[in-house]
Amino acid sequence: SGTKPSPTDKVEGDAAPSDRDDEKSASADSSDRKSSPAPKQGPADKPGGKLIPAPGDKATPTDQPTTTLRSPKQPQPPKDQPTTTLRAPKEVDQPTTMLKVGGKEKEAEKTSRFVALKGDIRTAPAEETRTVPQVGPERTTQQPLPPKPPLDLLAELTNTPPPPETPVRTLVRRVKIWTPLVLLLVVILGVVQALRPLPAPTLDLTAKDSYTFEGGKVQIPWPAEGQAALDVQGVGTFGSSGSDKPVPTASVAKVMTAYLILHDHPLKSGAAGPKIKIDKTAESQSKAGQESTVDVTAGDRITQREALQDILLASANNIARLLARWDAGSVDAFVAKMNTTAKRLGMSNTKYTDPSGLTDSTVSTARDQVKLAKAAMTYPAFREVAAMMSYTDYKGTYHSNWNQLVGHNNVVGIKTGTTTSALGNLVFAAKQDVDGETRMIIGAVMRQPAGGPENTILSAALDHSDKLIRAAQGALKSATVLKKGTVVGYVDDGLGGRTPVEVTEDVKATGWAGLKVKLSFTGGPVPHTAKAGTKVGSLTVGDGSTGAVQVPVALRDDLAEPGLGSKLTRLG
Numbered sequence: 001s002g003t004k005p006s007p008t009d010k011v012e013g014d015a016a017p018s019d020r021d022d023e024k025s026a027s028a029d030s031s032d033r034k035s036s037p038a039p040k041q042g043p044a045d046k047p048g049g050k051l052i053p054a055p056g057d058k059a060t061p062t063d064q065p066t067t068t069l070r071s072p073k074q075p076q077p078p079k080d081q082p083t084t085t086l087r088a089p090k091e092v093d094q095p096t097t098m099l100k101v102g103g104k105e106k107e108a109e110k111t112s113r114f115v116a117l118k119g120d121i122r123t124a125p126a127e128e129t130r131t132v133p134q135v136g137p138e139r140t141t142q143q144p145l146p147p148k149p150p151l152d153l154l155a156e157l158t159n160t161p162p163p164p165e166t167p168v169r170t171l172v173r174r175v176k177i178w179t180p181l182v183l184l185l186v187v188i189l190g191v192v193q194a195l196r197p198l199p200a201p202t203l204d205l206t207a208k209d210s211y212t213f214e215g216g217k218v219q220i221p222w223p224a225e226g227q228a229a230l231d232v233q234g235v236g237t238f239g240s241s242g243s244d245k246p247v248p249t250a251s252v253a254k255v256m257t258a259y260l261i262l263h264d265h266p267l268k269s270g271a272a273g274p275k276i277k278i279d280k281t282a283e284s285q286s287k288a289g290q291e292s293t294v295d296v297t298a299g300d301r302i303t304q305r306e307a308l309q310d311i312l313l314a315s316a317n318n319i320a321r322l323l324a325r326w327d328a329g330s331v332d333a334f335v336a337k338m339n340t341t342a343k344r345l346g347m348s349n350t351k352y353t354d355p356s357g358l359t360d361s362t363v364s365t366a367r368d369q370v371k372l373a374k375a376a377m378t379y380p381a382f383r384e385v386a387a388m389m390s391y392t393d394y395k396g397t398y399h400s401n402w403n404q405l406v407g408h409n410n411v412v413g414i415k416t417g418t419t420t421s422a423l424g425n426l427v428f429a430a431k432q433d434v435d436g437e438t439r440m441i442i443g444a445v446m447r448q449p450a451g452g453p454e455n456t457i458l459s460a461a462l463d464h465s466d467k468l469i470r471a472a473q474g475a476l477k478s479a480t481v482l483k484k485g486t487v488v489g490y491v492d493d494g495l496g497g498r499t500p501v502e503v504t505e506d507v508k509a510t511g512w513a514g515l516k517v518k519l520s521f522t523g524g525p526v527p528h529t530a531k532a533g534t535k536v537g538s539l540t541v542g543d544g545s546t547g548a549v550q551v552p553v554a555l556r557d558d559l560a561e562p563g564l565g566s567k568l569t570r571l572g
Contacts, residue, residue, distance in 0.1 A: 190568055198562065199494030201526040203501065203537050203553075207488040207519060211481045211541070215513025218475040223464040226423070226447035227366035230468050233374055233440040234547020235510050236517060238472060246349045246363035247447045250417030251292070252425045253357025254311045255369070256338050257320050258385075259376040263341075264327055265304060269380040273304025276326050285318035291358060293318045294393060302394050305381065309391045312415055314399040317356035324355040331355060345371050360421050369444040373414055373427050377440065378546055386413030386429070403428070405462055411469065414442075416458060424448040424461030430469045434510045435478035440547060443468050475512035481519070481541055482507035488539055488553060491526050495562040495570050501536055504552045509541040517542055521553065530559040 227242035294316035324334035451460035523537020542548030
């Protein structure tokens with residue numbers, strides 16, 4: 001009774017024990033039903049419908065129609081036994097109900113079926129018969145439902161409720177979600193780090209930044225009066241004497257005039273330069289007879305080199321003013337340029353009021369004049385003219401150099417200057433060979449009173465200058481500061497890599513006892529990769545000016561780019 005009969009099963013009722021004819025009739029009806037078509041599904045198939053017994057079956061005394069099952073081969077039960085009936089449920093999915101008798105299914109049961117009354121047969125609408133109960137919220141085309149969480153969807157498909165939420169499951173879920181994201185970020189960061197531009201390599205000096213020559217301090221014969229200063233170009237200074245109070249320069253001012261002319265009108269070594277026309281002012285001043293001049297005629301022309309000889313050797317004031325007008329258009333404009341240049345050179349205690357130095361208002365100091373002389377001696381034409389002992393002008397007049405030290409003891413210049421108010425002044429230069437290198441000694445004496453062998457103002461200045469020159473020449477010596485192959489620094493790639501650099505030859509410096517010289521690196525940009533032996537800069541020994549010692553510095557090992565690990569872990 002608990003098995004659902006198939007739609008093709010037959011329904012049999014219980015036969016009355018005393019009515020054999022009815023049984024035969026029922027059997028005949030049953031055979032008729034086999035050949036007749038199955039009735040359409042009516043209201044009895046739907047919830048609340050009636051179940052009508054087949055023709056020939058007796059109705060049971062119940063409040064609802066029942067289906068009577070009969071088996072022709074089964075013995076008739078006693079009449080007092082209640083008739084077996086099946087009450088139709090409110091919703092019937094199948095048209096028949098199957099009974100098993102004695103645990104075995106009878107053949108007649110397989111062919112029994114329900115027959116609906118004609119009056120109750122109604123055609124169900126197609127929508128009603130095909131309606132499927134809706135599960136879940138109603139879906140619309142305007143507002144699609146959001147996707148369900150994976151666990152809920154899995155529970156719905158497998159009819160298994162999601163596992164209860166626990167801290168461990170929450171942690172595991174978060175790890176599963178965030179681990180791919182973190183790995184993706186790590187990959188992106190690694191690519192960015194690897195493709196970032198590399199920092200520019202730098203050259204760092206690890207050797208000592210100075211070297212001190214052995215021995216005690218050198219004794220310099222400084223003048224008892226006035227001012228004096230003594231340097232070696234490119235090496236250092238012996239020091240100075242006297243105060244830094246500005247004093248009249250006299251014709252020493254012409255050093256600035258010559259320097260400016262060569263700065264504005266460069267002159268190659270040995271070249272005569274452009275022709276300069278003599279004006280009437282230069283002619284009239286040359287005949288005054290009250291100052292040092294050179295005889296010139298208006299309308300004549302002299303070369304630039306001859307004009308320089310006129311002011312440095314013959315100390316001609318009229319030619320100094322002529323050059324000022326030629327260069328700047330007027331003397332005042334040229335004087336303004338002289339003062340501007342003095343500031344540029346660091347001559348803080350110097351003031352010019354004329355290009356010749358005749359006026360006492362043109363003042364300077366021995367230290368400032370040494371700065372100017374170092375700059376002027378960098379011009380080949382200036383050195384060539386200052387080292388001349390004499391010359392002959394365009395009119396054939398012979399002029400000797402007022403600096404009588406020139407041509408003796410390797411003295412090569414530079415300029416004298418004397419007046420009764422300025423006293424004796426001299427800016428000088430002398431050479432000295434040290435271990436195959438020529439060094440230039442530059443000094444100045446200012447405001448020297450009369451004295452010396454001839455007991456004159458100029459002779460006293462010359463005498464003091466000669467003593468200073470000889471003392472410097474005798475004190476100069478050479479010393480090996482660093483041996484070839486000495487590691488003096490490293491190339492830092494900016495990411496922790498350091499490649500050693502070494503000097504490619506012995507580093508020798510010129511100095512004197514007690515002198516402390518500076519060591520410093522110079523050079524251009526350092527490449528990211530280079531072979532061992534590649535020059536990456538120079539080691540400079542000295543004050544860095546002209547004449548300082550410079551030795552190449554090269555890589556001791558191959559310079560390679562930073563590795564991938566360094567690129568990935570850099571922070572800056």
